[in-house]
Amino acid sequence: MSFLAAGVTPFSASAQSPLSFPGKRSLMVHSEFPEDLETPVEAFDSWITPNDTFFVRQHLPRPKVAAAAYRLKVSGMVSSPLDLSLDNLRKMPQVKVAATLECAGNGRSYFRPKLPGLQWTKGAIGNAEWRGVRLTDILKKAGAATAARYGNFNGADVGAGKTPDFIRSIPMRKLMLESTIVALEMNGEPLPEIHGFPARLIVPGWDGASWVKWVNDLKVDEKPDSGFYFGTAYRYPKYAVGPGGAARPEDMEVLEGMAVKSFFTRPADQSKVKAGPVNVQGFAWAGEHRVTRVEISTDGGGKWQDARLGTQNIPFCWRTFQFSFTPPKPGHYVLCSRATDSSGRVQPIEAPWNPPGYLWNSIDRIGIMVEG
Amino acid sequence: MRFILLWNTRKTEPVRAARSRVFLSLLAARHVPFALLMLITALAAFAADPATLAKGAAEEKRCVGCHGLRIIGTQRLNRTGWERELDKMVRWGATIKDRDALLHYLVATYGDDKPAAPLPRSESAKK
Numbered sequence: 001m002s003f004l005a006a007g008v009t010p011f012s013a014s015a016q017s018p019l020s021f022p023g024k025r026s027l028m029v030h031s032e033f034p035e036d037l038e039t040p041v042e043a044f045d046s047w048i049t050p051n052d053t054f055f056v057r058q059h060l061p062r063p064k065v066a067a068a069a070y071r072l073k074v075s076g077m078v079s080s081p082l083d084l085s086l087d088n089l090r091k092m093p094q095v096k097v098a099a100t101l102e103c104a105g106n107g108r109s110y111f112r113p114k115l116p117g118l119q120w121t122k123g124a125i126g127n128a129e130w131r132g133v134r135l136t137d138i139l140k141k142a143g144a145a146t147a148a149r150y151g152n153f154n155g156a157d158v159g160a161g162k163t164p165d166f167i168r169s170i171p172m173r174k175l176m177l178e179s180t181i182v183a184l185e186m187n188g189e190p191l192p193e194i195h196g197f198p199a200r201l202i203v204p205g206w207d208g209a210s211w212v213k214w215v216n217d218l219k220v221d222e223k224p225d226s227g228f229y230f231g232t233a234y235r236y237p238k239y240a241v242g243p244g245g246a247a248r249p250e251d252m253e254v255l256e257g258m259a260v261k262s263f264f265t266r267p268a269d270q271s272k273v274k275a276g277p278v279n280v281q282g283f284a285w286a287g288e289h290r291v292t293r294v295e296i297s298t299d300g301g302g303k304w305q306d307a308r309l310g311t312q313n314i315p316f317c318w319r320t321f322q323f324s325f326t327p328p329k330p331g332h333y334v335l336c337s338r339a340t341d342s343s344g345r346v347q348p349i350e351a352p353w354n355p356p357g358y359l360w361n362s363i364d365r366i367g368i369m370v371e372g
Numbered sequence: 373m374r375f376i377l378l379w380n381t382r383k384t385e386p387v388r389a390a391r392s393r394v395f396l397s398l399l400a401a402r403h404v405p406f407a408l409l410m411l412i413t414a415l416a417a418f419a420a421d422p423a424t425l426a427k428g429a430a431e432e433k434r435c436v437g438c439h440g441l442r443i444i445g446t447q448r449l450n451r452t453g454w455e456r457e458l459d460k461m462v463r464w465g466a467t468i469k470d471r472d473a474l475l476h477y478l479v480a481t482y483g484d485d486k487p488a489a490p491l492p493r494s495e496s497a498k499k
Binding site: 018019020021022023024025026027028029030031032033034036037038052061109113114115116118119159160161162163164 | 443450464484
């Protein structure tokens, strides 16, 4: 929205010392206003990422939306436009969808040459159980035209000055999937304000920018939005441009499904471990595909062995992996992890450099020092 | 030259350029007065340096309103990268009084040759 809707007040940039954020444990602060918070690797210790541990990404300052004033407006190519209150949404059939959410720019700080944007390391990712209303049910209720091709979504957040508004277009083929929902709950709690209270989109397997927070406006259209964020920003080159390269605007495509990827959570990078078996753990995920394999190397990528995958194997969710490594002798070891998915994609040695710094998925690498 | 190197702990681009200018002119100069003149010019550039940096730092403090300063200080960009950022911010509504000073400061402080910015850890908070 280009103006403040009723019941929406922008969060103020009031002084915050010491740094702390509502409902959040200790996180890495990239920006306190708007809030961009990263989960430290050592805090990932369960398949579900608790709400207090979940990373936060905001383009525009967080709005405060009053539950009573909230409406989800549905208009455009529909036979009966809707103005759904929170109660209306709660009375529709509710479904639960577990899904992993990752910022497209997770890992951007590892690209060389360096790129502008949040300098995420590994922790702009998390897995949660979301509960809410299927988009198909909303579109059916509104009587969306069969000729419609996109849902253009806007949230209650607004930018200052001439900052472009954040609008995201999602093609009907994705909106029609049972797993694409408007969530009202996250891990069994009402959606926390910082995660989009009262409602946000869940677009499993796709980049975080499509999971619009504080979502309050859906325009059903033949065409996608042409604004900055969807028209220019969240795009990825059709072909690799090489480090520092540029792509013509017409060769930049909208980012959709995420890459195949894995990373270590235990042991900590550059930690000292005692002689004896080392319990190696981590997570692997593949956007809209399934993780089928994770291989581990304990010699810097020379030889590889299969890790044991966690039994929780649910579409759009990461999988845990575990590997027991008994170092043959003391000294320094370089551990690598490499995931493969159901579509045959394999995590590369080096993610292709790209101008916006998206989809960093290089083979993860940590060092450990085994004591004698 | 050692004097100059000791002085110039912040190897900012204009200073680096000035230094190599001095060096080249000292090498090439048949006439000592000419070399001296170049040296004086270079020293004048140094003298301007801290002042420019201070002006740039003051300018950066005005970059708030839409976001805090940390999102600026965590970037590591070369001059071209910073130029593009400033163009984008101005397009989005930022007003800059002394662009040269700001650019000079940003490249000197958050250049792509600098180590990654340490990220503070927040304190746990209740709802």
